[in-house]
Amino acid sequence: MGSLTKAELAERLHQDLYLPKRDAKLLVETFFAEIRECLRCNEQVKLSGFGNFDLRDKGERPGRNPKTGEEIPISARRVVTFKPGQKLKQKVEKFKGDTQ
Amino acid sequence: MTKSELIEQIASQLTDLPVKDVELAVKLILEQMTDALAQGGRVEIRGFGSFSLHYREPRTGRNPKTGEQVALVGKYVPHFKPGKELREMVDQAAKTAPTRRPHINPHLRLV
Numbered sequence: 001m002g003s004l005t006k007a008e009l010a011e012r013l014h015q016d017l018y019l020p021k022r023d024a025k026l027l028v029e030t031f032f033a034e035i036r037e038c039l040r041c042n043e044q045v046k047l048s049g050f051g052n053f054d055l056r057d058k059g060e061r062p063g064r065n066p067k068t069g070e071e072i073p074i075s076a077r078r079v080v081t082f083k084p085g086q087k088l089k090q091k092v093e094k095f096k097g098d099t100q
Numbered sequence: 101m102t103k104s105e106l107i108e109q110i111a112s113q114l115t116d117l118p119v120k121d122v123e124l125a126v127k128l129i130l131e132q133m134t135d136a137l138a139q140g141g142r143v144e145i146r147g148f149g150s151f152s153l154h155y156r157e158p159r160t161g162r163n164p165k166t167g168e169q170v171a172l173v174g175k176y177v178p179h180f181k182p183g184k185e186l187r188e189m190v191d192q193a194a195k196t197a198p199t200r201r202p203h204i205n206p207h208l209r210l211v
Contacts, residue, residue, distance in 0.1 A: 002141075003136075003141065003142040003143060003144040003150070004132060004133065004136040004141060004142070004143045004144070005143075005144055005145070005146075006145055006146065008132075009129050009132055009133075012128060012132055013125050013128060013129070016128060017121060017124055017125060017128065019117075019121060019125065023114070023116075023117060024125075026114060027110065027114065027117070027122065027125050028129065030110050030113055030114060031106070031110060031125075031126060031129055032145055032147070032148045034101075034106055034109045034110055034113075035101075035106070035148070036147075036148060036185075036186055036189060038101045038106075039186065039189075039190050040189050040190055040193045041193070042193065042194070043101055044101070045101050045106070046101070046102050046103070047102075047103050047106070047130060048102070048103055049130070049134075050130045050133070050134060051178070051180075053180075055190065057194065077191045077194070078190050078191050078193070078194035079182070079187070079190070079191070080149075080180075080182045080186060080187070080190055081180075082151075082178075082179075082180030084177065084178040087134070088134050088137065088178055089177065089178065091134055091135075091137070091138040092137050092138055092153060092176050092177065092178050093175045093176065093177075094138065095137075095138060095139065095140050095153065095176050
């Protein structure tokens with residue numbers, strides 16, 4: 001199975017909601033751009049049923065170059081984490097993988 | 101930002117679309133992503149990140165109340181990996197002066 005992409009998301013908006021293709025594409029772009037913008041401003045995004053995008057400020061920690069074994073510090077940074085919502089977790093749990 | 105605030109934000113930018121359409125679209129986007137993952141698929145959004153499933157091995161858990169042992173089956177959990185653009189954008193913002201954009205609070209009402 002291929003991956004779901006912005007193009008497919010927009011195609012469904014076009015087919016199911018009869019949105020013109022141009023609007024459908026713009027809507028999908030704006031959807032992700034708005035979430036990104038919110039996270040850039042250090043604001044959590046809560047999409048009930050789907051999940052929350054949170055931000056975490058991490059301090060510097062010691063790391064290693066996996067190739068050379070050389071010790072290099074991993075600088076302090078802000079990262080995005082995703083905490084799946086109850087509904088999404090439940091739906092995914094039911095998936096009985098055919099690969100593992 | 102909540103789902104309804106996201107809908108408002110999108111609608112305020114795409115002014116020629118009815119809010120109702122934006123609302124339906126947001127719900128359909130989330131539903132499609134959920135369904136893709138529920139079927140064991142991946143979601144790949146360039147510039148944002150990708151969602152996939154991670155497998156959790158079966159394990160013996162405990163009922164925290166009774167202390168009783170319970171066998172937990174293996175299962176899949178959703179996982180999000182932020183894309184390069186999102187990662188850099190968020191980290192860059194943290195390193196420069198934090199700018200909070202003005203946010204419209206729908207619960208605030210003028211009296």
